[in-house]
Amino acid sequence: MATIYEVSKAAGVSLATVSRVMNGNVRVSERTRNKVLKAMTELGYKPNAIAQSLASNCSNSVGLLVSALHGSFFGDMMSTVEDVLRRAGKHVVITAGHSDEEQEKQAIEFLLDRRCDALILHAEAVSDEYLLELAKGDAQIILINRKIDAMSERCFYTDNELGGYLATKAALDAGHKDIAYISGPLFKGDAKERLAGHQRALAEANITFNDALLVEGGYHEAEGAQGLEQLYRAKHKFSALICANDEMASGAMTAARELGIAIPEQLSIIGFDNVLFARYLYPKLTTIDNPIRLMGEAAAHWVLAHVYQQRGVAEPRNLFAPSLVARDSLVSAP
Amino acid sequence: MATIYEVSKAAGVSLATVSRVMNGNVRVSERTRNKVLKAMTELGYKPNAIAQSLASNCSNSVGLLVSALHGSFFGDMMSTVEDVLRRAGKHVVITAGHSDEEQEKQAIEFLLDRRCDALILHAEAVSDEYLLELAKGDAQIILINRKIDAMSERCFYTDNELGGYLATKAALDAGHKDIAYISGPLFKGDAKERLAGHQRALAEANITFNDALLVEGGYHEAEGAQGLEQLYRAKHKFSALICANDEMASGAMTAARELGIAIPEQLSIIGFDNVLFARYLYPKLTTIDNPIRLMGEAAAHWVLAHVYQQRGVAEPRNLFAPSLVARDSLVSAP
DNA sequence: CTGTTAGCGCTTTCAA
DNA sequence: TTGAAAGCGCTAACAG
Numbered sequence: 001m002a003t004i005y006e007v008s009k010a011a012g013v014s015l016a017t018v019s020r021v022m023n024g025n026v027r028v029s030e031r032t033r034n035k036v037l038k039a040m041t042e043l044g045y046k047p048n049a050i051a052q053s054l055a056s057n058c059s060n061s062v063g064l065l066v067s068a069l070h071g072s073f074f075g076d077m078m079s080t081v082e083d084v085l086r087r088a089g090k091h092v093v094i095t096a097g098h099s100d101e102e103q104e105k106q107a108i109e110f111l112l113d114r115r116c117d118a119l120i121l122h123a124e125a126v127s128d129e130y131l132l133e134l135a136k137g138d139a140q141i142i143l144i145n146r147k148i149d150a151m152s153e154r155c156f157y158t159d160n161e162l163g164g165y166l167a168t169k170a171a172l173d174a175g176h177k178d179i180a181y182i183s184g185p186l187f188k189g190d191a192k193e194r195l196a197g198h199q200r201a202l203a204e205a206n207i208t209f210n211d212a213l214l215v216e217g218g219y220h221e222a223e224g225a226q227g228l229e230q231l232y233r234a235k236h237k238f239s240a241l242i243c244a245n246d247e248m249a250s251g252a253m254t255a256a257r258e259l260g261i262a263i264p265e266q267l268s269i270i271g272f273d274n275v276l277f278a279r280y281l282y283p284k285l286t287t288i289d290n291p292i293r294l295m296g297e298a299a300a301h302w303v304l305a306h307v308y309q310q311r312g313v314a315e316p317r318n319l320f321a322p323s324l325v326a327r328d329s330l331v332s333a334p
Numbered sequence: 335m336a337t338i339y340e341v342s343k344a345a346g347v348s349l350a351t352v353s354r355v356m357n358g359n360v361r362v363s364e365r366t367r368n369k370v371l372k373a374m375t376e377l378g379y380k381p382n383a384i385a386q387s388l389a390s391n392c393s394n395s396v397g398l399l400v401s402a403l404h405g406s407f408f409g410d411m412m413s414t415v416e417d418v419l420r421r422a423g424k425h426v427v428i429t430a431g432h433s434d435e436e437q438e439k440q441a442i443e444f445l446l447d448r449r450c451d452a453l454i455l456h457a458e459a460v461s462d463e464y465l466l467e468l469a470k471g472d473a474q475i476i477l478i479n480r481k482i483d484a485m486s487e488r489c490f491y492t493d494n495e496l497g498g499y500l501a502t503k504a505a506l507d508a509g510h511k512d513i514a515y516i517s518g519p520l521f522k523g524d525a526k527e528r529l530a531g532h533q534r535a536l537a538e539a540n541i542t543f544n545d546a547l548l549v550e551g552g553y554h555e556a557e558g559a560q561g562l563e564q565l566y567r568a569k570h571k572f573s574a575l576i577c578a579n580d581e582m583a584s585g586a587m588t589a590a591r592e593l594g595i596a597i598p599e600q601l602s603i604i605g606f607d608n609v610l611f612a613r614y615l616y617p618k619l620t621t622i623d624n625p626i627r628l629m630g631e632a633a634a635h636w637v638l639a640h641v642y643q644q645r646g647v648a649e650p651r652n653l654f655a656p657s658l659v660a661r662d663s664l665v666s667a668p
Numbered sequence: 669c670t671g672t673t674a675g676c677g678c679t680t681t682c683a684a
Numbered sequence: 685t686t687g688a689a690a691g692c693g694c695t696a697a698c699a700g
Contacts, residue, residue, distance in 0.1 A: 004678060014688075022678090026685090049448050051679090069409055110425065112380075250614045349671085350672080353696085390676085
């Protein structure tokens with residue numbers, strides 16, 4: 001691998017000049033630039049990104065923390081973030097936190113050790129205090145799907161409460177009165193908010209929230225199935241079920257089928273997130289669209305604008321509104 | 335951020351000694367080591383990974399190329415690779431190639447520029463020659479889901495032909511004679527191999543392969559749906575459909591339902607890959623298990639053993655055998 | 669077992 | 685507009 005030194009010799013100029021034409025920010029005469037460029041191509045020169053990072057104190061890398069590397073939700077998010085950032089020549093180091101405090105901290109430490117210029121975090125388990133403390137350090141911290149007031153301009157999130165509200169409202173509008181709810185793990189903010197929206201919609205319709213119709217799940221398909229079975233066994237009647245994400249809705253559908261419950265005739269189901277496979281379920285899942293790709297894009301754009309000082313990047317919005325996607329799994333109450 | 339220099343001063347030793355206790359490979363007296371350790375914690379010292387990389391000419395990072403960051407197949411793969419490598423303190427830089435030659439090359443260049451110690455590639459579009467050339471360079475190249483004879487010990491792949499064979503064999507064993515097939519894009523090796531397996535099974539059963547029952551898809555759900563519609567419109571009769579991956583099987587199921595075809599009563603469907611959501615489809619998808627997690631693990635272990643000289647890592651196998659997962663979407667022929 | 673001393677390849681003042 | 689030179693923070697001979 002040719003080094004900058006060899007290029008400078010070949011071009012008959014100094015190291016500094018080569019560096020200047022590489023970075024293009026300082027004026028270099030046309031003639032000199034061409035000599036250097038020629039030498040570079042002849043030698044097949046590639047700048048050493050590591051040396052550049054050390055000297056410039058900028059790693060050109062951004063760390064991304066997600067809960068898991070598989071799953072439609074995070075797939076969509078990683079996909080947009082990587083796309084935007086790589087186009088800008090930045091690289092993305094991805095780690096998984098598995099919704100566990102210790103693992104999230106370790107992953108963040110890891111990214112910090114690699115001297116990432118910015119961290120885009122989908123952190124679920126660590127505390128606000130920890131994140132605030134982190135934000136005081138060298139790396140810029142951006143949060144996805146979480147809002148902390150003291151750093152709200154670096155937070156990109158969905159109005160989960162509204163989403164929960166819309167889901168329940170849709171069921172109510174279809175005439176359902178007995179609505180069961182399988183929530184996400186309630187230690188997570190989004191799970192709490194979605195549930196709060198559900199309760200608000202019920203209250204507006206003068207329906208008292210029935211604790212017996214609530215099951216706490218963990219956002220996985222299996223818990224959707226278990227949740228439905230539990231509700232069914234408890235013999236409380238309900239004609240609609242709202243699941244706090246599509247994965248659980250899918251699990252619930254499968255379980256319902258096995259119990260001989262016809263969907264949507266006997267039971268309407270509504271999901272949340274509108275992940276790719278939602279429309280391939282049978283019946284096609286009515287769900288709440290969670291604009292995760294837009295949030296990823298917003299976070300990446302923020303980094304480009306504020307960390308790398310790129311011009312012409314539109315200032316992203318922070319709050320994203322979910323919306324109902326009406327498909328086949330919700331029908332009028334019998 | 336404290337530097338090694340400050341630590342050495344605080345501990346009253348030389349730079350080199352601090353470096354030694356950090357890396358732990360050279361003997362340092364217990365007393366000195368403790369002094370250094372103490373100074374480190376007091377200063378909250380964190381080694382600068384970038385400087386380490388530059389000095390040691392080892393970035394401790396491995397690049398991972400996948401076709402897309404979303405989708406169950408790649409999710410599973412990234413997940414295992416990241417898990418194994420991060421446990422070993424290596425970091426994973428992930429890029430997407432989108433099955434496009436130009437984009438794959440760019441992504442690989444990008445990883446090379448970052449001086450990754452090894453590249454684990456799920457490359458679909460670039461040529462064997464290109465990869466062989468690449469393997470001559472500084473970074474070690476590992477291939478997933480692809481075999482090139484000249485570097486077969488660095489290739490980890492499924493026996494796709496066998497998989498295609500097993501799928502078709504299962505349909506045949508269930509009494510089906512007219513078996514349609516929606517393939518992956520035939521410029522991809524795995525798609526070709528799966529199809530070859532299909533044809534071998536037919537030949538063994540003395541059934542002539544009928545070109546009219548073959549549709550070329552692109553591994554996406556939408557193409558599964560289109561493929562089924564196309565086959566249906568062509569009015570060729572078939573009682574079983576084999577799809578070259580689960581996503582297309584899912585799309586085909588949805589499309590069949592819309593055309594009023596009962597599954598599996600009127601049409602049996604078999605997928606390939608056994609991704610997570612396959613068992614949540616309705617009916618539950620009979621499919622071929624593709625041990626993608628094991629391949630990811632194997633690739634990561636190979637890197638640990640051969641690139642980072644870790645001891646005690648079992649030598650991974652290169653060829654992985656797929657197997658039939660019988661669920662509900664395949665039944666006996668009418 | 670420990671210290672000295674060159675670098676690793678590049679950026680960035682500071683002068684010229 | 686260009687060059688000289690001092691680092692960035694760490695590793696790795698080489699001596700002692």
